[in-house]
Amino acid sequence: QKEVEQNSGPLSVPEGAIASLNCTYSDRGSQSFFWYRQYSGKSPELIMSIYSNGDKEDGRFTAQLNKASQYVSLLIRDSQPSDSATYLCAVNSDFGNEKLTFGTGTRLTIIP
């Protein structure tokens, strides 16, 4: 079982709708969680970080964390065609070290 799991998609969402991306992780001791956006052939771009249970909002993006359920999600409101990309969930599972463990990513397509 992979440490960080995401639905690979593709996930298709109409323009203007809400896109919901989900991620589960296996290490209950994980402390920090990150969402990256990656366009094809480009580098991961940090969108959100979240460390505490609950919601964290930044513009059109909302990250949600539930440590009891080992679940983190990303909501994208008012989806735009430029949001079409692969979204990577990353987890820091060992607080003595800094490495990020990534999920395989969810490919999101916004349909105009």
Place this chain on the structure above:
Amino acid sequence: AAGVIQSPRHLIKEKRETATLKCYPIPRHDTVYWYQQGPGQDPQFLISFYEKMQSDKGSIPDRFSAQQFSDYHSELNMSSLELGDSALYFCASSLGRTGYNEQFFGPGTRLTVL
């Protein structure tokens, strides 16, 4: 704002050759990370440095070595290249090395081994 700089952006090598990838972190960032991303794969952590000392090590082959210099830039040295080493190599940097520190990625070096 200044970002992570990587060079070269593209590199083509033959099997058994060596390659050196360079990374210049965001100014004031003291921690550098190297990741490898194969086609259709997620980034895999290779190694990290904090204040010029190796701080964590992942699935880095023994054929690879890396270091961080006094100006905080880092180099990844790859020897005896194999076809399977063809991948995107990303460098990321952060300010500090706790798990809370956000990592910012450079544009990557695309290595092709023929």
